[in-house]
Amino acid sequence: MATDLHRTVTPSGPEPAGDPTTDTPVDTAAKADQERPAAVRVQGLSRVFDGRRVLDDLDLEIAPGEFVALLGRSGCGKSTLLRILAGLDREISGTALVPRRKAVAFQAPRLMPWKRVWRNVLLGLDGSSADRARAERALEEVGLGERAGAWPKTLSGGEAQRASLARALVREPDLLLLDEPFGALDALTRIKAQHLVGEVWQRHGCAVLLVTHDVEEAVLLADRVLVMDGGVIAHEVDVALERPRSLTDPRFAALRAGLLERLGVDTSAAA
Amino acid sequence: MSIDHAPPDISPVSSLPRSPAPPRKDPELVPLAAVAGRRSRVPRWVRRTSGPLLLLALWQVLSGTGALPAGILAAPGTIARVAVDLVADGSLPSAMAVSLQRVAVGLLLGLVVGVGLALVSGLFRVGEDLVDASVQMLRTVPFVGLIPLFIIWFGIGEAPKVAIITMGVMFPLYLNVYAGIRGVDAQLIEAGESLGLSRWGLVRHVVLPGALPGAMTGLRYSLGIAWLALVFAEQVNADAGIGYLMVQARDFLRTDVIVVCLIVYAFLGLLADFAVRTLERLLLQWRPTFTGR
Ligand SMILES: Nc1ncnc2c1ncn2[C@@H]1O[C@H](COP(=O)(O)OP(=O)(O)OP(=O)(O)O)[C@@H](O)[C@H]1O
Ligand SMILES: [Mg+2]
Numbered sequence: 001m002a003t004d005l006h007r008t009v010t011p012s013g014p015e016p017a018g019d020p021t022t023d024t025p026v027d028t029a030a031k032a033d034q035e036r037p038a039a040v041r042v043q044g045l046s047r048v049f050d051g052r053r054v055l056d057d058l059d060l061e062i063a064p065g066e067f068v069a070l071l072g073r074s075g076c077g078k079s080t081l082l083r084i085l086a087g088l089d090r091e092i093s094g095t096a097l098v099p100r101r102k103a104v105a106f107q108a109p110r111l112m113p114w115k116r117v118w119r120n121v122l123l124g125l126d127g128s129s130a131d132r133a134r135a136e137r138a139l140e141e142v143g144l145g146e147r148a149g150a151w152p153k154t155l156s157g158g159e160a161q162r163a164s165l166a167r168a169l170v171r172e173p174d175l176l177l178l179d180e181p182f183g184a185l186d187a188l189t190r191i192k193a194q195h196l197v198g199e200v201w202q203r204h205g206c207a208v209l210l211v212t213h214d215v216e217e218a219v220l221l222a223d224r225v226l227v228m229d230g231g232v233i234a235h236e237v238d239v240a241l242e243r244p245r246s247l248t249d250p251r252f253a254a255l256r257a258g259l260l261e262r263l264g265v266d267t268s269a270a271a
Numbered sequence: 272m273s274i275d276h277a278p279p280d281i282s283p284v285s286s287l288p289r290s291p292a293p294p295r296k297d298p299e300l301v302p303l304a305a306v307a308g309r310r311s312r313v314p315r316w317v318r319r320t321s322g323p324l325l326l327l328a329l330w331q332v333l334s335g336t337g338a339l340p341a342g343i344l345a346a347p348g349t350i351a352r353v354a355v356d357l358v359a360d361g362s363l364p365s366a367m368a369v370s371l372q373r374v375a376v377g378l379l380l381g382l383v384v385g386v387g388l389a390l391v392s393g394l395f396r397v398g399e400d401l402v403d404a405s406v407q408m409l410r411t412v413p414f415v416g417l418i419p420l421f422i423i424w425f426g427i428g429e430a431p432k433v434a435i436i437t438m439g440v441m442f443p444l445y446l447n448v449y450a451g452i453r454g455v456d457a458q459l460i461e462a463g464e465s466l467g468l469s470r471w472g473l474v475r476h477v478v479l480p481g482a483l484p485g486a487m488t489g490l491r492y493s494l495g496i497a498w499l500a501l502v503f504a505e506q507v508n509a510d511a512g513i514g515y516l517m518v519q520a521r522d523f524l525r526t527d528v529i530v531v532c533l534i535v536y537a538f539l540g541l542l543a544d545f546a547v548r549t550l551e552r553l554l555l556q557w558r559p560t561f562t563g564r
Contacts, residue, residue, distance in 0.1 A: 086465050103465070110462035114480040114557045123476060124466030153559030167466070 039064045039175050039207030040085060044094035046231075047080055054080050056231030057094070064174070067201055067208045069218035071263060072228035078211045081228070082179050085209065099207075102175040103168035107183045109160035111152040111167075118148040121167045138170035139163065141203075142196060158189040162196070169200060176201070178210045182217070194221060198243070215259045219252060220245055227262050235262050345527035350534070353527040362516065367535060369512040370505065373429065374497050374539075377436025381493060384437065385444030386486070393452030393482070394474060403449070410442040415503050422508065432504035439500035443492035451485020452478055484558065487551050494543045498536055 040062040047055040054077040062068050072078050083089045084096060086104045111120045118135035136148045142162040152160060161181060168176060178197070182190045198221055201208050212218055218225045219239055227235040237259060241251060327347055333339040334346030341349065357363035388406060391398035417438060421431035455478050463477045505514020513532050520528035 088461055088464055104462075106458070106462065108458065110458055112459060112463075112477060112480065113559065114483070115476070124463070124468045124472065151557050153557065171466075 037064055038062060038097070039066065039099055040209070041097040042085075042095070045081075045084065045096055046093045047077070047084065047089070047091065053231055055084075055092075058232045060226075060233055062175075062207050062209060064207055065205045067210070067221060067223045069210045069212055069222035069225045070228060071212065071215060071218055071225060071259065073263060074213075076228050077231060078228055079179055082177050082209065082211055085175070086177050099174035101171060101173050102177060103171045103173035104177045104179070105161075105164045105168045105181045107180040109152075109164035111155075111160055111163060113152050115152075116148070117144070117150050117152060117155070117163050120152065120163065121148075121170050123167070125171070135166075135170065138166040141169065141200065142166045158185050158193065161185060161193065165193075165197070165200070169204065172204070173206050176204075176206050176208045178208065180211055180213065183213070197221065215256050215263070216247065219255050219259070220247070225255075225259060227259065341526075343526070345530060350527050350530050353525075354531045354534070357516075357528070357531060363531070363535070366511060366513045366516045367539075370501060370514070371539070373432050373504070373512065374436060374501055376429075377433045377500070378440055378493070378497050380433065380437040381440030381497075382444060385441035385489070385493070386448050388441070389445045389448035389452065393449045394478070406442070406445055410446070414438040414442075414500065418503065418507055427508040432501075432509070435504040436497050436500040439496040440493040443496060444486075444489040447485045447489025447492065448482055451482030451489075454485065455481035484555060487547065487555065490550075491544070491547050494547060495540070498540050498543075502536065 038061050040060060042058060042060040045055055045058045045060075046053060058081070060081075070078050070081070080089065082104070084092055085098050086102065087098070088104075111117070112123065115123065117139065118132050121135040121138055122130040122132075132148070136145055139145050139148050142165050144159060144162050144166060147155065147159060147163075152163070155163060161184070165181065181197070182193050185193055194217055197208075197210075201221075210218070210221065219241075222239055225237045225239060226233045227237075229235070237255060239255060241249065241255075245252060330339070331347045334341070334344070334348075339346075345353075354363070388402050392402040392406070393399070414435060418431070418435060421434050425431040425434060459477055459481065460473060463473045468476060501512075502514055505512045506518055509515040509518070513535055517529055517532045520526075520532070
């Protein structure tokens, strides 16, 4: 699926003066369009919090329709990167190109408690195309068609999270950003939700960036797994396993062990 | 220096004599009453009105036995008769109409000013800098103390009375709406942004609904204060209204009329409270809060 519309996340914060690596956004956009298509193109991205460089000259490229998982120890800046790509944080330097149509699902469902589920799904869409039937189709897709008229307070944790996913999907995004969307779910619901995301991704063909703590989840779902460290993508692994993937596949275990080692977990005892 | 170690206590820990397993006692089972059966036996409104009715009965008994002389406080029966008379000769309805109109106008003005200011300082940082400090300062002035000033400014017509009510009403509204706006969850704002809501869309779909519980609290406070302000305003220089009726009654030592007026105040207050409750039930049904058992 081609991502035609690119938009620059323009830096609004203090930019390092005279930084030779910082191209003007327009130049990069023009240059980028001549290269192969991408759903995300980030170059030399930095984000500083109180003098601490959480993202430090980070490069990242995601192809259209590619499923990328992002791992890294807690506090290394995964959510920061995701928020920047979502356009929620503009105090950056460097360039970041993202599709105009992008959607986010956060760790907490963040449904507006004062809107019924279907209105939550349609929130932010312009009036002409936003009717209840469209919301119900999106909810149907995540198995929540019957709860369209419910108040968010009456949903279970997993249901609320699926509603949040439906709200992201109804926008037909070219880029879907997921920040630990299954983090708060119980093990069983989590497995179901992972399958759901896998299915939805194959149907929509959008690029996905999934932030997660769970190495197994990353290897199960992603085409490519990135490990973030020191403010950059420190390591990446292509997952060349055919789908559906099996946890018992020895290649799966090898990939998993390699990633855990990268993350500083000693697996020798477990292996 | 050598330390003498006490000989270690190696006396065998005598194993407890194995008592025979206690006979198994089957627990006694108690039925759990279904909530639905416990509830709604007595309708809610009956339960809510039974308290005041009991008080009324007690009062009548005290008056009837002579424990409460009529000169201090008339009996409920007498008061009911006086009330009927006052309604029949039209003095009470016309007084109520005048008073209600004052409250309505004052409340409306206070609502516009209070909510307007709260929006300005809640939504815009510039507005906060300009408005909030002045309002915080003004609100510490007891509004009743402004009556003499208002009479000098506005004369003795309707204006000073409405102005007092407006003053009393706008501050609780301002404070609660402002706090409501600033209390909206930043995560929801961010979610709204990520969904592509415009600035106005964020205000309409996220900030204002989020501030609604606060606004309703403010409305309740200000309704209470509106009646209070009305009583003050009408006892100064009024020539109509419930307060005027009361002042007249005082001059003729008519405790029964005074009590009728007080009851009318209380009744109107209850009515207003009922209106707000209904409004809350309609507007805040989404709230996942504890509603009492
Ligand atoms: N608004 C902020 N102000 C100051 N520091 C911040 C802010 N937001 C994030 N940080 C810091 O930036 C670092 C990266 O935060 P981020 O939320 O991106 O971590 P993360 O990789 O998502 O961690 P986790 O896996 O625990 O969610 C952290 O050290 C955090 O303290
Ligand atoms: Mg995070």
